[in-house]
Amino acid sequence: MKKLIHLLVFLFLLVCAGVAQPGSKIKGSVVDEKGNPIKSAVVIAHDTSGDDAKSYSHNWEVATGVDGNFEFDVLGGCYDVFVSAKLFIPSSARVCPEPGADASFSVRLRKDPHLRMRID
Numbered sequence: 001m002k003k004l005i006h007l008l009v010f011l012f013l014l015v016c017a018g019v020a021q022p023g024s025k026i027k028g029s030v031v032d033e034k035g036n037p038i039k040s041a042v043v044i045a046h047d048t049s050g051d052d053a054k055s056y057s058h059n060w061e062v063a064t065g066v067d068g069n070f071e072f073d074v075l076g077g078c079y080d081v082f083v084s085a086k087l088f089i090p091s092s093a094r095v096c097p098e099p100g101a102d103a104s105f106s107v108r109l110r111k112d113p114h115l116r117m118r119i120d
């Protein structure tokens with residue numbers, strides 16, 4: 001009986017491993033209008049795989065490095081990617097890496113023409 005339970009657990013884990021989607025990456029860079037990297041830009045990837053209002057979704061958030069680059073480890077599927085940085089107009093796009101493949105998303109942000117003032 002004990003061997004049968006171990007065999008069933010082993011088969012269950014084997015099936016689960018075969019069904020799991022291979023990992024993917026969303027990689028990219030954030031630059032300004034002149035092509036200079038934007039450091040510390042916030043990049044959010046929102047999982048859009050849910051097919052109804054009750055579906056659970058995931059969000060990933062990273063900041064770009066000094067080189068303006070970012071990277072997310074995700075499953076294959078579609079993601080809305082939002083990019084925001086101080087003094088720049090935000091940008092977004094839908095990115096859909098295939099299971100086991102990487103997708104690139106690079107964005108050129110424009111300067112925000114609106115003056116920012118803090119009034120105390």
